[in-house]
Amino acid sequence: xxxxxxxxLSFSLTEADALAQKxxxxxxxxxxxxxxxxxxxxxxxxxxxxxxxALLACLAAQRSMPHLVPGQVIGQGQGLLCPLHTGSVLxxxxxxxxxxxxxxxxxxxxxxxxxxxxxxAQAASVLGxxxxxxxxxxxxxxxxxxxxxxxxxxxxxxxxxGLGTPLGPEWRGPTARVPQGRAACDAAxxxxxxxxxxxxxxxxxxxxxxSGAGAGTNDND
Amino acid sequence: xxxxxxQPATPRSYYRSPAQxxxxxxxxxxxPMRLSFLRILLRRMRQDNWRFERHLWQVDxxxxxxxxYCAHGPxxxxxxxxxxxxLPDHMRSDRVIATAWDATFALFDGVPSxxxxxxxxxxxxxxxxxxIGPRELTLSRANRSxxxxxxxxxxxxxxxxxxxxxxxxxxxxMRTTAVYGAxxxxxxxxxxxxxxxxxxAPFQAEMLTVWLIRWFTVDIxxxxxxxxGGAQAVALVPELCRQLGVGNSTGLGMAPFLVxxxxxxxxxxxxxxxxxxxxxxxxxxxxxxxxxxxAALADAEExxxxxxxxxxxxxxxxxxxxxxxACIRDYIxxxxxxAPQPWNALWHWGxxxxxxxxxxxxxxxxxxxxGDFVDGLAECLSADEQASFRINGAxxxxxxxxxxxxxxAWALRTDFNDPAQMARFWYxxxxxxxxxxxxxxxxxxxxxxxxxxxxxxxxxxWADLQAQPxxxxxxxxxxxxxxxxLVVRRVLRAPSHPFAExxxxxxxxxxxxxxxMRCKLAFFGASHFDPRSDKWVRISxxxxxxxxxxxxxxxxx
Numbered sequence: 173x174x175x176x177x178x179x180x181l182s183f184s185l186t187e188a189d190a191l192a193q194k195x196x197x198x199x200x201x202x203x204x205x206x207x208x209x210x211x212x213x214x215x216x217x218x219x220x221x222x223x224x225x226a227l228l229a230c231l232a233a234q235r236s237m238p239h240l241v242p243g244q245v246i247g248q249g250q251g252l253l254c255p256l257h258t259g260s261v262l263x264x265x266x267x268x269x270x271x272x273x274x275x276x277x278x279x280x281x282x283x284x285x286x287x288x289x290x291x292x293a294q295a296a297s298v299l300g301x302x303x304x305x306x307x308x309x310x311x312x313x314x315x316x317x318x319x320x321x322x323x324x325x326x327x328x329x330x331x332x333x334g335l336g337t338p339l340g341p342e343w344r345g346p347t348a349r350v351p352q353g354r355a356a357c358d359a360a361x362x363x364x365x366x367x368x369x370x371x372x373x374x375x376x377x378x379x380x381x382x383s384g385a386g387a388g389t390n391d392n393d
Numbered sequence: 394x395x396x397x398x399x400q401p402a403t404p405r406s407y408y409r410s411p412a413q414x415x416x417x418x419x420x421x422x423x424x425p426m427r428l429s430f431l432r433i434l435l436r437r438m439r440q441d442n443w444r445f446e447r448h449l450w451q452v453d454x455x456x457x458x459x460x461x462y463c464a465h466g467p468x469x470x471x472x473x474x475x476x477x478x479x480l481p482d483h484m485r486s487d488r489v490i491a492t493a494w495d496a497t498f499a500l501f502d503g504v505p506s507x508x509x510x511x512x513x514x515x516x517x518x519x520x521x522x523x524x525i526g527p528r529e530l531t532l533s534r535a536n537r538s539x540x541x542x543x544x545x546x547x548x549x550x551x552x553x554x555x556x557x558x559x560x561x562x563x564x565x566x567m568r569t570t571a572v573y574g575a576x577x578x579x580x581x582x583x584x585x586x587x588x589x590x591x592x593x594a595p596f597q598a599e600m601l602t603v604w605l606i607r608w609f610t611v612d613i614x615x616x617x618x619x620x621x622g623g624a625q626a627v628a629l630v631p632e633l634c635r636q637l638g639v640g641n642s643t644g645l646g647m648a649p650f651l652v653x654x655x656x657x658x659x660x661x662x663x664x665x666x667x668x669x670x671x672x673x674x675x676x677x678x679x680x681x682x683x684x685x686x687x688a689a690l691a692d693a694e695e696x697x698x699x700x701x702x703x704x705x706x707x708x709x710x711x712x713x714x715x716x717x718x719a720c721i722r723d724y725i726x727x728x729x730x731x732a733p734q735p736w737n738a739l740w741h742w743g744x745x746x747x748x749x750x751x752x753x754x755x756x757x758x759x760x761x762x763x764g765d766f767v768d769g770l771a772e773c774l775s776a777d778e779q780a781s782f783r784i785n786g787a788x789x790x791x792x793x794x795x796x797x798x799x800x801x802a803w804a805l806r807t808d809f810n811d812p813a814q815m816a817r818f819w820y821x822x823x824x825x826x827x828x829x830x831x832x833x834x835x836x837x838x839x840x841x842x843x844x845x846x847x848x849x850x851x852x853x854x855w856a857d858l859q860a861q862p863x864x865x866x867x868x869x870x871x872x873x874x875x876x877x878x879l880v881v882r883r884v885l886r887a888p889s890h891p892f893a894e895x896x897x898x899x900x901x902x903x904x905x906x907x908x909x910m911r912c913k914l915a916f917f918g919a920s921h922f923d924p925r926s927d928k929w930v931r932i933s934x935x936x937x938x939x940x941x942x943x944x945x946x947x948x949x950x
Contacts, residue, residue: 184582186582203844204877211779240872261868264867294783374829
């Protein structure tokens with residue numbers, strides 16, 4: 173992708189989003205969930221986090237699907253909870269009056285928990301109330317000007333989710349504010365994501381080379 | 394400028410329905426009009442008194458070097474950075490897969506320093522294989538129209554003007570084969586510039602790029618003519634310059650765009666349909682409007698006479714268009730008469746009399762003398778796609794079913810058991826990373842089908858919804874059926890975005906990708922739509938329109 177820029181490689185958020193979608197699809201997620209991966213990566217990169225790295229690690233791991241029981245999200249299947257499916261179902265459910273975000277919620281340990289934060293930030297915006305993620309001895313409140321934990325690994329382990337203080341008008345609304353910025357990642361992450369993205373493509377055949385884009389006649393006139 | 398919300402509500406009877414408008418055959422007959430993006434650009438640049446200059450010209454005797462063209466607005470400047478190359482004939486290809494071009498370009502945000510130019514020189518000529526950054530808004534390249542380019546340089550070098558008929562036959566000196574913007578290859582994100590008034594409407598950076606490229610194409614032929622002819626060479630005269638646009642050659646890569654951006658598509662079509670409804674609802678036609686309509690018709694007839702194509706479908710459509718325009722000319726000789734709502738009467742006559750090509754041309758003509766009612770709608774064309782991205786999973790499935798039944802009846806009607814309706818599949822080629830259309834029954838790769846067959850996706854959703862309880866929240870359904878997530882997002886947008894879906898089966902054997910391309914290109918403002926196959930077209934941009942230097946001298950936009 174790059175020949176002239178040194179590491180860390182710099183991307184527009186649009187590129188990061190598009191690459192995330194293709195890689196997620198290439199790794200086997202449905203197209204709609206791949207769009208969520210793009211949204212999450214864009215949001216994280218906009219805040220300066222390594223969204224692409226987190227996505228790659230997530231896609232490479234075995235993940236369990238979220239299963240909702242009252243007051244809890246538990247994993248179904250092998251591996252840590254998938255942050256994309258978990259974040260999506262929580263955000264999808266935000267307007268359900270007795271839904272999972274109506275009260276305190278216990279979450280089983282997540283794979284790459286950073287990837288769930290964009291969904292929580294948006295859910296909080298819809299609720300008009302901060303969502304507080306409690307882990308080990310600290311908390312992160314979403315959304316906010318500094319929504320990321322100091323060390324991404326801090327979110328490992330079981331999490332508790334609860335409602336925090338009401339949001340000011342600048343944070344309320346149907347969509348969480350996505351900051352503008354640039355995305356960055358190292359060459360190895362880029363290469364691995366591009367390899368996954370390539371799985372969404374189809375190798376050429378002689379027939380497709382002839383007819384694929386439709387140029388059959390001379391185009392040099 | 395008229396604000397959209399200050400208009401009195403137009404009665405519903407003046408609007409066309411999505412079922413009428415969103416069919417491929419009609420979309421594939423779209424014409425450029427007042428709300429086309431290049432017209433919006435020209436209006437703004439004239440109204441805000443933009444200034445233009447050729448800031449740098451370092452091109453050698455072989456035509457190799459670099460140039461910078463600046464557009465200075467009230468607050469900001471933008472610069473086209475052009476690199477001119479000496480390309481051997483055998484390397485010239487319009488295919489997106491080419492690796493060398495006659496000229497390469499970037500639109501720079503501001504005025505580039507020498508360091509910026511050096512950085513761009515390392516990357517822009519490589520196009521997709523290079524990187525640009527947040528100071529760049531677009532990346533583009535162009536090839537010469539060999540026949541016309543050589544003829545024009547030869548004539549000018551010999552001290553005479555080129556043959557006007559030759560000029561009209563081709564219509565451009567160079568054609569772009571891609572104009573990338575919106576964050577591609579490292580460029581600035583759309584969101585970085587969308588708040589600027591001059592970039593708020595869609596594709597304004599891309600249109601500015603092409604408009605400045607047009608200036609460059611004239612400068613480069615004049616330069617080469619001087620190098621060849623010395624003192625005897627003459628410059629291309631303004632009347633002939635004016636006839637030249639910038640060509641564009643585009644393949645299948647453009648076709649999926651309208652399907653991938655349903656909110657944007659909705660807003661474009663909605664604005665155009667709103668404009669038509671406002672004109673149809675007018676109680677009278679003033680003498681001034683009549684003069685404007687006649688002038689627009691004369692321009693359209695001239696445009697149709699210089700419009701060439703050898704594609705059988707387009708040849709037939711061109712014949713219909715020419716006949717239809719003559720028919721309109723006859724009809725308006727005695728129009729408006731004394732009928733109330735004369736514009737509506739004209740429209741009804743057109744719908745009953747003209748081909749689709751003629752009807753859509755009439756739409757463009759009717760908008761032309763009504764800038765006061767129409768131009769303000771330019772503010773409604775862009776889209777915040779993120780605003781409608783979130784899925785409200787509280788919706789009970791009974792209501793989701795109602796939305797599908799009401800807005801996707803067209804999709805549920807398609808019989809996908811018929812092999813002809815399943816004939817194609819859209820995919821991305823591994824070799825070129827570009828969209829392609831495959832034959833499902835003969836080619837491998839359908840397991841990597843892109844999600845563009847919306848009707849088929851809707852039917853799959855519909856089938857899985859049948860066994861579900863009416864009251865089950867959508868969130869629960871999607872947790873168990875994540876494969877429907879993409880189409881559910883589209884379905885949820887439908888009630889508030891009635892023009893978001895192309896109401897045809899995009900994988901049918903009869904589907905023509907050029908219909909999608911024509912619709913998009915008409916919104917750009919492209920003229921002389923010339924399909925070279927069912928999947929590849931050439932068009933012209935800015936043909937007959939002013940140059941930056943004309944605009945400063947008060948030429949109409």
